[in-house]
Amino acid sequence: MDPTALPTLRDPIVLVHGLGGFDRLTGFRRRHDYFRGIREYLQRAGNRVYAPRVSPTDGVARRAADLKRCIDRIAPRGPVHLIAHSMGGLDARYMVSRLGMDGRVLSVTTVGTPHRGTAFADWGWRRLSALTVPFLRLLGITYQAFIDLRTDACRRFNDDTPDVPGVRYYSVAGACDRPWLGPEWRLPAAIVNRAEGPNDGVVSVASARWGEHAEVWDGDHLNLVNWPNRRAKRKGVWADRCPWYGRLLGRLADAGF
Numbered sequence: 001m002d003p004t005a006l007p008t009l010r011d012p013i014v015l016v017h018g019l020g021g022f023d024r025l026t027g028f029r030r031r032h033d034y035f036r037g038i039r040e041y042l043q044r045a046g047n048r049v050y051a052p053r054v055s056p057t058d059g060v061a062r063r064a065a066d067l068k069r070c071i072d073r074i075a076p077r078g079p080v081h082l083i084a085h086s087m088g089g090l091d092a093r094y095m096v097s098r099l100g101m102d103g104r105v106l107s108v109t110t111v112g113t114p115h116r117g118t119a120f121a122d123w124g125w126r127r128l129s130a131l132t133v134p135f136l137r138l139l140g141i142t143y144q145a146f147i148d149l150r151t152d153a154c155r156r157f158n159d160d161t162p163d164v165p166g167v168r169y170y171s172v173a174g175a176c177d178r179p180w181l182g183p184e185w186r187l188p189a190a191i192v193n194r195a196e197g198p199n200d201g202v203v204s205v206a207s208a209r210w211g212e213h214a215e216v217w218d219g220d221h222l223n224l225v226n227w228p229n230r231r232a233k234r235k236g237v238w239a240d241r242c243p244w245y246g247r248l249l250g251r252l253a254d255a256g257f
Contacts, residue, residue, distance in 0.1 A: 006045035006246045007253035011079045015051040018086025019145050036226040041242035050074045059144030064094040079106045085225050089113025097161045107168040109248055112200055112224045116207040117151030119195035120188040169211030174200025176220040179235035185220050
């Protein structure tokens with residue numbers, strides 16, 4: 001899709017990164033955005049697009065507060081649209097529902113977000129927390145994010161964080177199967193598949209579905225934000241995801257935004 005043919009929304013778009021994420025990294029003479037190439041693609045159609053940075057491993061409440069401060073700084077007046085990947089979708093929902101941003105956020109589109117948690121977080125906490133938590137404490141790294149992504153934590157989260165009337169909620173889920181399923185995803189994908197069914201290697205389709213419209217994209221968890229899958233590229237099935245984000249904007253434009 002030619003980016004000049006994309007809709008131009010009246011209000012800014014905020015891209016919200018997930019666990020361990022970043023806004024932009026620069027090194028080795030190259031620059032990498034977390035939403036790889038997506039910000040520039042949407043901007044070429046005249047959209048105002050921001051990609052703030054929040055705490056990479058803190059819990060939802062802290063990350064949502066970081067997100068609110070970022071939005072207050074970069075877009076202090078008027079409403080915004082949120083497009084959020086993975087844990088960022090929980091941050092976005094918390095901010096809208098519980099931090100008084102319901103009057104500022106027009107829509108929340110989540111991409112690969114574990115709204116109902118992920119069985120891989122449950123497995124990892126049972127198997128690895130006794131070893132990793134002391135190490136993280138020693139380094140001064142918070143680990144609340146890993147707790148907040150468990151299925152029991154997300155059940156409580158959903159009870160305490162209702163959707164806000166007047167805000168439009170949409171979602172995208174990922175389905176990672178051959179030829180997308182590379183060796184790096186096989187263990188977590190198998191764990192999630194046994195417990196929850198089809199998934200993107202970390203988050204099940206069932207957990208990622210949320211809001212009034214949900215669609216499913218082929219690919220792994222990082223493909224959803226346009227990081228290439230080398231196995232899929234060799235098989236000839238990889239496609240640049242930027243136009244797919246253009247279609248997400250098209251849905252918002254059709255809704256009157």
